[in-house]
Amino acid sequence: MVRLYLFAEGQTEQTFADILIQPQLALYDVFMHNPILIAHAKKKGQVHRGGGRNYLPMKNDIMRFLKQEKAPDVFFTTMIDLYAIHADFPGLAESESLRQDPIQRVEFLEKRFAEDIGDARLIPYLQLHEYEAYLFSDPTCFKYLDAGRTKEIEALRVIASQYQTPELINDGQQTAPSKRIIAQFPDYGKAKSIFGPLLAEQIGLHVIRNKCSHFDKWLSRLESLNEKGVSS
Structure with missing residues (x-):
């Protein structure tokens, strides 16, 4: 070991x-x-x-x-x-x-x-470019925060579909992965350290690795x- x-x-x-x-x-x-x-x-x-x-x-x-x-x-x-x-x-x-x-x-x-x-x-x-890129591997994970926010989840899914990999979502001050998520789910920004890992757990490590x-x-x-x- x-x-x-x-x-x-x-x-x-x-x-x-x-x-x-x-x-x-x-x-x-x-x-x-x-x-x-x-x-x-x-x-x-x-x-x-x-x-x-x-x-x-x-x-x-x-x-x-x-x-x-x-x-x-x-x-x-x-x-x-x-x-x-x-x-x-x-x-x-x-x-x-x-x-x-x-x-x-x-x-x-x-x-x-x-x-x-x-x-x-x-x-x-x-x-x-930052941790939140992983969460774009499967934006449906945001149902964990609010299953009723279907339009917001779809908006994140559309963003993810525009990139070959979530890791290429850019690093602009308003377009970095975390900024795009907070634009749809403002509560995420208030408790990133709690929600971020829980959402990744919903996605699963194998999916994140694949994307x-x-x-x-x-x-x-x-x-x-x-x-x-x-x-x-």
């Missing part, structure tokens, strides 16, 4: 990983510790966690764990949004030339992230850690 630490950007990702990813990886003898909210600042010696716009506190947080856990069978990964990514993130300026190909762009940023950390046990993952190839590739790599280690 190998062990895995997951650094989550927010409580939504933290709960999603705990409910859906942790038991899935256990099937492959990959033990994931309770997901950790990643640091966004350190003030007066105290680490502040969750979200944030600064890369350096995130990097320092990961580096601390890497130094504490030096065993070769301990791995680390992240769940950080590409949407509104930290301005000082490695390679961000260079990646602008790849904006027309979001998948290539996110893979480039993950590579630069890994290079900047400099430890092969880190498996970076950036969400395309979201970048997410599936990352999860498949984590599942293979026992067999292939960091070379997967």
Whole structure:
């Protein structure tokens, strides 16, 4: 069995990983510790966690764990949004030339992230473009919030049908996945960390993986850690 630490950007990702990813990886003898909210600042010696716009506190947080856990069978990964990514993130300026190909762009940023950390046990993952893209894998999940909102659910379904994958729903300030959901279901924005994981559970991990190839590739790599280690 190998062990895995997951650094989550927010409580939504933290709960999603705990409910859906942790038991899935256990099937492959990959033990994931309770997901950790990643640091966004350190003030007066105290680490502040969750979200944030600064890369350096995130990097320092990961580096601390890497130094504490030096065993070769301990791995680390992240769940950080590409949407509104930290301005000082490695390679961000260079990646602008790849904006027309979001998948290539996110893979480039993950590579630069890994290079900047400099430890092969880190498996970076950036969400395309944010967590809420997963919920467009099956918009009927929003019946869980209100089964009577058929027009709103249909509006989300129409949006999803316009993209080859929900992960390509763009990162505009009003057109990012979460913004589109809140436009139809304002209550979602008031309790994202609660509703987000519950809706994903309604959809099912297998459906999300089938619709979201970048997410599936990352999860498949984590599942293979026992067999292939960091070379997967």
